[in-house]
Every structure is written in C-alpha cells, then in structure tokens.
Amino acid sequence: MKLSLFPQDTKSLELLAQTAAELMAGVKTLSEILGAPADDYDKLSEELHDRDSNVSRLLFALLTNLRTSFVNPLPREDMFQLSLHLVNTFEHLDAAAELIALNRVKRLSTRASEQLEVIGRMSEMTREAMPRLNSLEDLDEYCIEMIRLAKRAERTHRVWVSELLSDHKGATLARHRDVADQLVAATKTLRQASHHVGQILVKES
Incomplete structure (x- = not known):
C-alpha cells in the first residue's frame, strides 16, 4: 500500500473516473x-x-485541479496522460457514430456489437480502477484483464475485416471498414491507459 504523510486531493482521480463513465454512456x-x-x-x-463536449470539460477541470492542488496522489504528468488516453478513446466512439450518420451505414455486422461489448467492459473496469490509483491496490488484475480484452477486440477486428472483404466491395466496403477501424482504435487507446497504469504501479509501488 502506498503511504502518504499528507492529505491528498483525490479530485483528479474522481474526474478520471467520471471520464471513463462518459465512455460507458457513449458505448x-x-x-x-x-x-x-x-x-x-x-x-x-x-x-x-x-x-x-462533456469529456472536454472534464479534461479542462482535471488540468485546473492539477495546477491548483497542493498534494496529488500521483505525478501530474501521469494523471494528465491517463486523461488523454480516455479522451482519445471517446473521440474514436464519436467518430464511429459520425461515420455511421454521415454515410448512412446500414446493417452493420454483429461484430460491431461484439466490439462495443468489449469497449463497454474495458470502460467499466477503467472507471472502477481510477479511484484505486490512490492506494495502488488491486490494479494488477485490471492491467492483465485489459490486455486480454484488447486482444479479443483485435481478433474480432481481423475476422470482421475478413468478412467485409468477402461480402462487400468498393464504397460499401470502405464505409463499413471505417467504422470497424474506429471501434478497434477505441480498444487500443483503452489498452494504452491500462499500460500507463502498469507503469505507475512499477514506478510508485
């Protein structure tokens, strides 16, 4: 357990958890x-x-809190980097939705639902993990499970693309693949967040 002689401002960890909750709502x-x-x-x-826009406001609130708080549970640069990973994840979800709307993509493969299930689980685990960064307890399993889920998403993406290449051509193929690429990119940025948590564990424990 990480010990501290001074009371710490955990608001930044709460903001990270709120950002992960926005991911869950986005899914x-x-x-x-x-x-x-x-x-x-x-x-x-x-x-x-x-x-x-809510996610952007949470990032701004985090930056303000990091600048003004006296004692933080972790180095400021670590919390800022974690926030960026979560922000980038939401950008991929937003982009997937926009692509579907702009291109009127219909009858998406069931692989899309499989990917969203994985992203939702990864987001939920991340929301639960952020407050635990204050003590660095019970985060090893989080890091390992996030890797497992990300690998599952990569396999689903490969199968999805293979099916698209068999079933679609030209513009239809491109429209569906653009959505598939955004969804797997969301799992990659969440995996990067968990990797950063692992680096924090090694550095701070």
Whole structure:
C-alpha cells in the first residue's frame, strides 16, 4: 500500500473516473445507433457530440485541479496522460457514430456489437480502477484483464475485416471498414491507459 504523510486531493482521480463513465454512456448511445433506423442516426450522433463536449470539460477541470492542488496522489504528468488516453478513446466512439450518420451505414455486422461489448467492459473496469490509483491496490488484475480484452477486440477486428472483404466491395466496403477501424482504435487507446497504469504501479509501488 502506498503511504502518504499528507492529505491528498483525490479530485483528479474522481474526474478520471467520471471520464471513463462518459465512455460507458457513449458505448450505450452507439449501441442504440446500431439498432436504430437511419432517420435517427443524426439525433443519436449529436448525443455523442454532446458527450464529447462533456469529456472536454472534464479534461479542462482535471488540468485546473492539477495546477491548483497542493498534494496529488500521483505525478501530474501521469494523471494528465491517463486523461488523454480516455479522451482519445471517446473521440474514436464519436467518430464511429459520425461515420455511421454521415454515410448512412446500414446493417452493420454483429461484430460491431461484439466490439462495443468489449469497449463497454474495458470502460467499466477503467472507471472502477481510477479511484484505486490512490492506494495502488488491486490494479494488477485490471492491467492483465485489459490486455486480454484488447486482444479479443483485435481478433474480432481481423475476422470482421475478413468478412467485409468477402461480402462487400468498393464504397460499401470502405464505409463499413471505417467504422470497424474506429471501434478497434477505441480498444487500443483503452489498452494504452491500462499500460500507463502498469507503469505507475512499477514506478510508485
């Protein structure tokens, strides 16, 4: 357990957890898009844009807190980097929704739902892990499970792309693959967040 002689400001960890919670909400909205008629795409995509604005506000709040707090549970650069990984993840979710809306992508493969299930689980685990950075307890399993989930997402992506190449051509192929690429990119940035947590464990323990 990490010990501290001084009381620490854990607001930054709360903000990181809130950002991960926004990811979970974003996954829910994106899942709704997959089952929605094309006429609802724009409205649901706009919901993702609004949440992206919330994520940006959380990043600004984190930066303000890091600058003004006296004692932080972790080095400021570590918390800022974790926040960037989460922000980048949401950008990929937002981009996937926008691509579906702009290109009126219909009948997405069930692989999309599989990827969103993985992203949702990774986001949930990250939300639960952020407060534990104050003590650095029980984070090893988080890092290992995140790697396992990311590998699962990579395999799903490879299968999805292979199926697309068999079933689609030209512009339709490109539109579907763009969405697939954004979703797997979201799992990669979440994996980067867990890698950074692992680096913190090694450095701070």
